[in-house]
Amino acid sequence: MQQQSDQPATGRSRAVQLDSFGGPEVLTIRAIPAPRAGRGQVRVRVTAAGLNPMDWIMTADADTAARFGLSLPAGFGTDYAGVVDQVGAGVTGFAPGDRVFGGALSRAVADFVVVDAAGAVAANEVHHTPDGVDDRTAATLTIAGRTASAALAAVAPGPDDTVLIGGAGGGVGVFAVQLARIAGARVIGTGSAASAEYLRGLGAEPVAYGDGLADRVRALVPSGVTAAIDLHGTETLHAARELGVPDSRICTIATKADGVAAANGANAAPGALDEIARLVAAGRLRVPIAASFPVDQIRRAAELQAGRHVRGKVVIDLRRC
Known part of the structure; x- marks a missing residue:
């Protein structure tokens, strides 16, 4: 009834x-x-x-x-x-x-x-x-949380990782940066110069996107980047490869590249969305x-x-x- x-x-x-x-x-x-x-x-x-x-x-x-x-x-x-x-x-x-x-x-x-x-x-x-x-x-x-969760699962960051996230200030980036930080990773986030303080507020260390990205990341992180997520196109993907990140630890969401995982929110793990909601309720993710x-x-x-x-x-x- x-x-x-x-x-x-x-x-x-x-x-x-x-x-x-x-x-x-x-x-x-x-x-x-x-x-x-x-x-x-x-x-x-x-x-x-x-x-x-x-x-x-x-x-x-x-x-x-x-x-x-x-x-x-x-x-x-x-x-x-x-x-x-x-x-x-x-x-x-x-x-x-x-x-x-x-x-x-x-x-x-x-x-x-x-x-x-x-x-x-x-x-x-x-x-x-x-x-x-x-x-x-x-x-x-729903969409951004699922997509970020699937992307994080593809590269599996942990306390020993430094993760480069391209498009860190966007709708999916908001979640990806914070989930990577919750996992214990150091996060380098690409964005415009005007977005630097915003990215810091999310827990990312900002770096400007555009030509020369790999050199700027290398100067910021001399010890190297161990994983990368490109949330916008291919710029972060190419920079990560230039920095020596193996394809197995690179993920994209807006494009496909041979040997690199492409995350899709539909493939997020069961329970991922409920876990994100619980993190928001607990004040650990904003x-x-x-x-x-x-x-x-x-x-x-x-x-x-x-x-x-x-x-x-x-x-x-x-x-x-």
Whole structure:
């Protein structure tokens, strides 16, 4: 039997959708029929949705969208946080009123999302939000947290390691730097000159990206770098090889290179996302929120995210007044 919360019933839902693939200019807020939870599913009343580069990358053109199984009209955004609003038959472990977060591939920026309660598939999942973690923060964890966890697992840093992380100030970098520090490693993080203090605040020693990166890292760490994670392209990958880091201890997320592991959030270890949430709740990992926008400013928010110079995370507020 389907359980519902005490919230007033609604047959409509605001949802950000696009009728053609493209940039932020194609994003539109629509009133659509509210989805309902089926067997094994829960419906979540979304309060916040976090944006990621993959949101606009996979909806930029038809070919890329097809690789993710998306067709028009498509939704937007994957990370969400909110409250369980409806529970389908056969679901255990969740009840109306539970605070939750998770992933709903390219449909998270909406009043309601329906996801599988079993949470076996990345970006179609739901997790309990720990006490002490607010919804805006919880809405930033899924994609970036999973990806950072998978990248760290690929190079397995420890107290004897010095890790070079390229793109350390971005959405995934925020997590990767702190997880590497929690593992006991020394972290060198690439960024712009203007981001140096920000990177220090995360626990990384900053180094400017661009031509001559390997020489600057060598001057900063005469003893050498033992592992590297490239979160942006190939610059850090090439610098790491120049510094003598073996391919087995290099990882990328935005490109592929022969002999080098490519991390994907879908391949994060079971329980990785819940562990990240526990670290946030314990105050051992923090998530800087760069900006928060109401849903009616979705285009402005997406433009900021697409600029790829955000320090921290961009969040959409879906709370109704």
